[in-house]
Amino acid sequence: MTQHATTGAGRLYGYAASGLAALIFVAFAAMAPGVVGGQPVLADWPWAPSLNILLAFMVDGLSLIFGLLISGIGSLIFLYATGYMGDHPRFGRFVLFLFAFMISMLGLVMARDLITLFLFWELTSITSYLLIGFDHDNPRARRNALQAMLITAGGGLALLAGFILMGTAAGGYDLAHILAGQGLQEHPLYGPILVLVLLGAFTKSAQFPFHAWLPNAMAAPTPVSAFLHSATMVKAGVYLLARLHPTLGGTPSWTVTLTAAGAVTAVLASVLAMRQGDLKQALAYTTLMALGMITMLLAGSHPYALTAAVTFLIVHSLYKASLFMVVGAIDHGTGTREVAQLRGLGRAMPVTAVAAFLACASMAGLPPMIGWIGKELIYAGGATMTGAPLVLAAAVAANALVFAVAGVVALRPFLGAPVRTPYPAHEAPWQMLAGPIILAACGLVAGVLAQPLLGAAIGSTLTGSLLQDRAAGLHLWAGFNAAFVLSILTFTLGVMLYVMRDRFATLVDPVLRRLPSLDNGWDQLLDALRDLAAWQTRVLQTGRLTGYMLAVFAVTALALGATILHGRPVIMPELPRSAFLWLTVGFTAAGAVVALNTHSRIAAIAGIGTVGIGVAVIFIFAGAPDVATTQLMVETLSAVMFAIAALRLPGLVERRSRQRQLAHGAVALAVGLCVTVMVLSVTASPLDRTITQYFEENSYVLAHGLNIVNVVLVDFRAFDTFGELIVVLLASFGAYAVLKRKGRAGA
């Protein structure tokens, strides 16, 4: 790989992509006033009209929030990646993958048609596979990329089935139409739809028990983790849940499933986050916590719970993308991401430290950050939900743990006396500082100016997209209420957890060790699948040509025989009068007899060739000179090819046992008999000449040709001919490859 060729150009790609993403951000911002005013932007093109499928897009409140987050964070990520890995020899490719991902993600959140949505959903799975496995020399990266893709794309297939059922139930795939309708909660298909859609959403958003892939996806370069596994891809699942909330939400099964999966994921992930030694892994688990929290809140149907879900989604995207970039900067500046090896970086990396402090304050939910408002809303919203005590307990536990994780991840590395790191700590270049600082500052500004900045967008999301009658307000000080008390409780618990984290470790580690490892289970599942494939290949693919041909001919004979026995066609064989034709038939049959009985390969080939030429002569009698000529040429050339191969082989020696010979003979006779009866019965029934007539009438009029066969080949059915050309060429190239490879191996 040449390093020099891509270095300069690679960085240029990074800047260009960043600029493009910024333009997209501006475009979304320009749409904002109209969208917030209740006028969604719509666009659609017919795609498969016969199936009622559109390529349709819509920007409403929910799409707008996602679009702004994706393009805004995307722009900063491209800038960051340019500083982080701009001199990577494959950086151009990296930018391409990442940009393709961003476009897929934008398409996903703007899709108005369920099939369009599915398309972009799978595109994000594929592009993220390329990104997680970007470091493809590393087997671990390849394995984790495959795991992420199989889980999310597998969920995507369930989602497709769910969407098709939804389309059937709602009478169309247009989301605007579906959402404007009655809702599918009462529909008989609701159960299967819910299961399938939730499978898709839970796998994408890594909800328990499908969460294993997300921490493993940290094999990706840090800019990818900061983008995909914090702010975008994993949010696709919760986006879908929010999008379909009006039409699927609110039933007991929805509420119970989402609450349970969300709560388990949130608490389990935040406990695991506390126990990670690697900063990036710790952040990955807190991402799981956030996804669990949002899922849990989407179980609710009260405006408070839903406002909390949307707000927390913004909160999390801002601080998590920032923190991932901070971790990347630490890794870049010191050569390690191990919590235990990092202390006192504040002096050497002051700008990174400021970004880390701000982002971590938002993550911990401290005022006046937007994170504080998010947390207050979670408590206010949780109180409105079914099973409120449970929801609130889970929320407090998860938030307190994340508070402590924030201290470990973002505070501790920068404070205290500096320690030795693999290389002396230094500040990151400006491209890597812009992103974390801007996003962290956004967390602060959005906190102070929450209602004027975000109120309208969240309001229109709640009323326009989630079909609620109002949204909860975003206030730093909402009064001395239950939520405030719970916040204070969270902080107290969080500080205690942070201080006593070693004691906490000794408590939970034995429990965590007992938990069955889903990741190992995954590997075992894949191994079992491979064993199954190997076994059935051994059984079916014996590698013996005789076996294959026996199978093909036996099946042919069975299928034809069964059809004949079932149809009982009337056959009236009409014997030809022409003596010359009888001669040809005898000649043809003689060829077959020779081929069967000779011990010389050349004689056998000549015998088979005779059969072919006899058939060609019969074609001439039947008035098909084109077919006859082709048949003649094909026979000649195949006899030549056979001969080339056969001349190098020893004479024919019969090695089959008597029984085997008889069995083969029986199959051959059966095929011959069945084909004969079939041909006779086909010719006995009157031929439908509509198509022939059309060709006869139009061959000259439409296609200026008198030879109908050729006109059919190159004009009327040219596409079929084209397909055949591909087959011919591929077959020949395939044979070429096999021959040449064998030649090399033998040499």
Next chain:
Amino acid sequence: MNSLILSVGARFLTALFLLFSLFVLLRGHNSPGGGFIGGLIGAAGFVLYSFAAGVDAARRAVRVDPRAIGVWGMALAIIAGLASALASLDPFTGLWLILADLALSTVLVFDIGVYLAVFGAILTLVFALEETL
């Protein structure tokens, strides 16, 4: 193959085969023939030549790698098939240019593509067989 008659005759026969294959290709629209048969006949000519003079000589006589010929044939067929897009017609719709007695069309281009693809595919296979076996 050590046959004097074959090695002398092959040069003329190959030329004759090629000429005949072009004839068959061009007359195909109104009389028996066409690109598929033409390609087979043309390939048969060179197969004969390879028996008489050896594969290397036959390869030199073809001048272009048969694989490339096959791919170009395919490309020509695609171009002819998609040319109808220029006239906003469905793919593989024939376009005609009638100049007095002479009727030219994308269909002919397609047929030439068929000829080249078949020609290339057969020669790729036969030459490879002769070289390795």
